[in-house]
Structure formats: structure tokens, C-alpha cells
Amino acid sequence: xxxxxxxxxxxxxKKINEALELVNNLKKIVGNITEVDIIVCPPxxxxxxxxxxxxxxxxxxxxxxxxxxxxxxxxxEISPQMLIxxxxxxxxLGHSERRQYFNETDTFLNQKLKYVLTTGLKxxxxxxxxxxxxxxxxxxxxxRRQILEGLRDLQPSDLCKVVIxxxxxxxxxxxxxATPEQAQEAHAFIRALIKKEFGEDAGKxxxxxxxxxxxxxxxxxxxxxxxxxxxxxxGASLNAESFAQIIKACIP
Ligand code: 13P
Numbered sequence: 001x002x003x004x005x006x007x008x009x010x011x012x013x014k015k016i017n018e019a020l021e022l023v024n025n026l027k028k029i030v031g032n033i034t035e036v037d038i039i040v041c042p043p044x045x046x047x048x049x050x051x052x053x054x055x056x057x058x059x060x061x062x063x064x065x066x067x068x069x070x071x072x073x074x075x076x077e078i079s080p081q082m083l084i085x086x087x088x089x090x091x092x093l094g095h096s097e098r099r100q101y102f103n104e105t106d107t108f109l110n111q112k113l114k115y116v117l118t119t120g121l122k123x124x125x126x127x128x129x130x131x132x133x134x135x136x137x138x139x140x141x142x143x144r145r146q147i148l149e150g151l152r153d154l155q156p157s158d159l160c161k162v163v164i165x166x167x168x169x170x171x172x173x174x175x176x177x178a179t180p181e182q183a184q185e186a187h188a189f190i191r192a193l194i195k196k197e198f199g200e201d202a203g204k205x206x207x208x209x210x211x212x213x214x215x216x217x218x219x220x221x222x223x224x225x226x227x228x229x230x231x232x233x234x235g236a237s238l239n240a241e242s243f244a245q246i247i248k249a250c251i252p
Contacts, residue, residue: 002083002153004250005163005230006224007124008237009064020048023053025240026222031057031074035251037230039090039124040237044078051087062090062124067099068115081121092232093117094126094150096169106149113150113162122161124209124232125150125188127179131170139168140189147193159202163209164190165232169213180221180228187227216245223250 006103014022019042030038031166042050054061067077093112098104105176109125116123123154130137147164154162166186171178187208197204210222211232222228230250237243 001252002023002205002229003037003205004035004252005037005158005209005210006234006247006250007062007090007092007100007165007230008243008245009095009232009234010043010238011064011097011234012043013238014042014046016049019043019050020053021030021040021060022052022240024237025061026243027057027205029240030059032249033247033251034058036247038247042093047086047088048084050217051147054087060193061087063088064092064095066091066093066116067110068120070119080116080121082208084119086100087122090122090124092124092165094146096126096128096167096172100169101196106146106185109150110152114153115185116154117158117161118152122163124165125161126167126211126232128167128169128172128212129186130211133170134170139186143186143190147190154198156198156202159194159198159206163207163230164194165209165211166190167211167232173213175213177213177215177222180225182229183222184225189224191227204212214246215250216242219246219249222245 006039039060039062041064063083066080070079095108100238129142133142191203194206206231209230209232210228214231215236
């Protein structure tokens with residue numbers, strides 16, 4: 001049985017005061033939940049403040065992205081070591097917004113993923129097809145490419161530090177979530193692919209999150225699918241009450 005894992009991707013939202021209010025409220029509501037792994041991913045500017053509130057709690061902190069060097073002349077970038085220093089245990093990589101607006105390719109993401117895993121940071125690695133790709137029946141070939149190229153050269157043992165987030169691009173921020181059946185179909189495909197490439201155990205134990213318009217109203221139905229092991233939540237994670245309801249829906 002895979003422990004459910006629910007992460008909030010705040011994207012480019014929340015100034016420091018707002019971030020503090022959100023995590024303080026969250027701590028009050030879900031601070032005693034141990035049945036679900038809980039992660040918040042604030043913007044870089046709020047990491048330090050949020051970290052001080054989350055110290056010694058059950059809520060972990062992640063970044064939304066990072067670079068593939070420890071330090072140096074890379075203006076505007078942040079290293080995994082800096083993220084660990086500020087209190088992160090996770091980072092997201094390969095979010096569709098990074099792929100779409102910042103031209104992050106499968107090859108570049110593979111380099112980042114391999115580097116990040118050497119630092120001890122755990123990774124939520126995002127994949128997902130666009131509406132156009134789905135309508136052209138390309139969902140599986142897109143997922144296969146993003147996973148095989150993104151996870152190229154990883155060892156089966158690396159997979160214990162990786163979670164895959166299936167985030168269909170057409171469901172992100174649109175209010176239109178994948179149906180439980182659509183999510184299950186994609187998740188089962190991803191798990192089978194991981195088993196084939198990295199072995200039965202790696203596939204069986206891999207948590208696969210769903211992301212895309214997850215709300216308190218649809219969380220229960222989605223998490224009840226066999227291969228849905230948690231969520232990567234955008235909009236609904238910006239409010240402590242709605243994020244907490246999603247977390248509670250995942251308690252087995
Ligand atoms: P929404 O939950 O706002 O659709 O965003 C999903 C997402 O992109 C999480 O990474």
C-alpha cells in the first residue's frame with residue numbers, strides 16, 4: 001500500500017505575509033495528520049519564512065524548480081543545495097508551465113533530475129499531454145516519451161526518491177479535471193511503463209500523483225482509483241481549508 005502524498009504547488013502566488021498566514025492555518029488544521037504525506041511548495045521568496053513555521057511539523061516543504069549546479073555564475077538560478085539549506089526536502093521538476101513557457105525540454109529535465117537526485121532532494125516529476133495531443137490519441141506516446149527521456153539513466157534505486165505527477169495540461173487551472181477513469185487509465189499506463197523499464201518493485205512502489213483542477217469536491221472520487229496515490233494541487237492549495245479538505249479526502 002502506497003502512502004498517499006498530497007502537495008500544494010503555489011506557483012507564483014503569496015507574498016511572505018500571505019504565505020505565513022496560509023501555513024499557520026494549515027498547521028492548525030492538518031498538523032496532526034500522519035496518514036498522508038503533506039508538502040507545500042511556496043515561491044522561492046517565501047521559503048525561508050515558511051520553513052520556520054514548518055520546522056518539526058508533519059508538513060514538508062518543496063521548491064517549484066531548481067538548477068543543475070551547486071553554485072556559480074548562473075544568474076537568476078537556485079541550486080538544490082540552496083533549497084536544502086533553506087529547509088526543502090522536495091522539488092518539483094518538469095511542470096508543464098516550465099516546459100511550455102520556459103522551453104524546458106525532456107533532455108534538460110533529465111539532466112536536472114539526475115543532478116538533483118545526487119543532492120538528496122526528492123523530486124516530483126511532472127508529465128502530461130496537451131488537449132491537442134489527447135484529441136489526436138497521442139496521450140500514451142507523449143507520456144512514454146516524457147518518462148523514458150526524463151528518467152533516462154536512472155537506476156531502479158533512484159526511484160525511491162521520485163514521485164511522478166500526471167498533470168494533463170488541459171486540466172490545469174481550467175476547472176475541468178480528468179475523470180477518475182481518465183486519470184486511472186493514464187496512471188496505470190505510467191506504472192506499467194515504470195515496471196517494464198525499472199522492474200516490478202520500482203513500479204509497484206512508485207507514488208503517482210494526479211494534478212489538474214483537484215478540488216475538495218472531486219478529490220475523494222479521484223483518490224479512490226487504484227493507481228492514484230495522491231495529488232499535486234494548484235489553485236485549491238492556496239486556501240488552507242480547501243487544501244486541508246483534499247488532504248483529508250486521502251486518508252485511507
Ligand atoms: P490547478 O490545481 O490550479 O489546476 O493546478 C494544477 C497544477 O498545475 C499543480 O502543479
